[in-house]
Amino acid sequence: MTQEKELKASNGYIMLFVFLILFFGSIIGFIVLSNAWFILGIIIALFILPGLILVNPNGSRVLLLFGDYKGTVKQNGLFWVNPFYTKKKISLRARNFDSERLKVNDKLGNPVMISTILVWRVRDTYKASFDVDNFENFVVVQTDAAVRKLASLYPYDNFADEGLDEDITLRSSVNEVSDALEKELEERLHIAGIEVLEARIGYLAYANEIASAMLKRQQATAIVAARHKIVEGAVSMVEMALHQLNEKELVDLDAERRAAMVSNLMVVLCSDKDATPVVNAGTLNH
Structure with missing residues (x-):
């Protein structure tokens, strides 16, 4: 036997009834009639009792007879098996x-x-x-x-x-x-x-020995990713600003002024602090 075998055991309620009748009947008969043969009835009743097993829901009993696997009772209820069986309880619950x-x-x-x-x-x-x-x-x-x-x-x-x-x-x-x-x-x-x-x-x-270092590393990676996104957005905004200025002809910028404007916008947009504006009351050349 190398695999599980489900065993159908006998009805335990019938054997429980037989045990009660035989055990208490033999005791009463021995007391009343003083016949030694009633002691045999008590012995037989005590032999029946170990064969009763109770299997709860999602439970099981593994049965062995002198080391030989006979089967497993998985059905719920009260049953009776060979009293010489060794009965091992195993739960099937999660x-x-x-x-x-x-x-x-x-x-x-x-x-x-x-x-x-x-x-x-x-x-x-x-x-x-x-x-x-x-x-x-x-x-x-x-x-x-x-x-x-x-x-x-x-x-x-x-x-x-x-x-x-x-x-x-x-x-x-x-x-x-x-x-x-x-x-x-x-x-x-x-x-x-x-x-x-x-x-x-x-x-x-x-682990504790590298947790602090790895946290800094994760923070650095997050900062780099955020900066990359900020720069990408800033370049897009500067490009849009220059395009609209040229399209609407609001101001005529030469290469030097265009470079200065791009530099100022990039500083303002990429800075991690609020920009402090400087008001120029003169011309664009000052």
């Missing part, structure tokens, strides 16, 4: 696992702190019971290993000075990274009969 924050290196070698939230449940009770030593501990260890592998495959973020053009990063590609993590965990946990319902990155940040 479970949450929030891993510890691990320090790992991303694709660029930067140390990051990362954790995952895993939602899982037992799908195959045979594999969970006999193919691994402790399936709950197996989930914990394999989840940590999968997170470490995943973090090494992607960079934390894209930076222009690294010369990278990664489509998937740990920070921005949440869905893609989660899909890759689920696939990795499904492959690792299949041996234990575990079904992965969902896997998500629960925490992600740079």
Whole structure:
């Protein structure tokens, strides 16, 4: 037997009724009639009792007879099985696992702190019971290993000075990274009969030793991007201003005055502080 087999157990209510009648009837008969044969009835009743099992919703009982796997009871209710069976209870409910924050290196070698939230449940009770030593501990260890592998495959973020053009990063590609993590965990946990319902990155940040430096780097990148946008817009506005002045013939500018005007406009538009105007009460030549 290398796979799960669902066992149909006997009705437990009938055997419970037989136990009550046999046990209490034998006690009363022994007291009233003082017949030693009623002791045998009590022994038989006590033999019946260990065979009663209660299976709750989304629960199961794995049954073994002297080390031989006989099957798994998954149906809900009260049942009766061979009293010599060893009965192992395994929950089939969905479970949450929030891993510890691990320090790992991303694709660029930067140390990051990362954790995952895993939602899982037992799908195959045979594999969970006999193919691994402790399936709950197996989930914990394999989840940590999968997170470490995943973090090494992607960079934390894209930076222009690294010369990278990664489509998937740990920070921005949440869905893609989660899909890759689920696939990795499904492959690792299949041996234990575990079904992965969902896997998500629960925490992600740079490690403390580089967090401050990387924050400055991100701020610098954002400032450069903003300046690039400002300069692009300023050039467009200066071009539009010169075009409209020429089109409406409001003023005739030679090359030197045009250059001065462009310089002044660029300073005003690109400056990160409010410009302080200087009023020229003379001619354009002064």
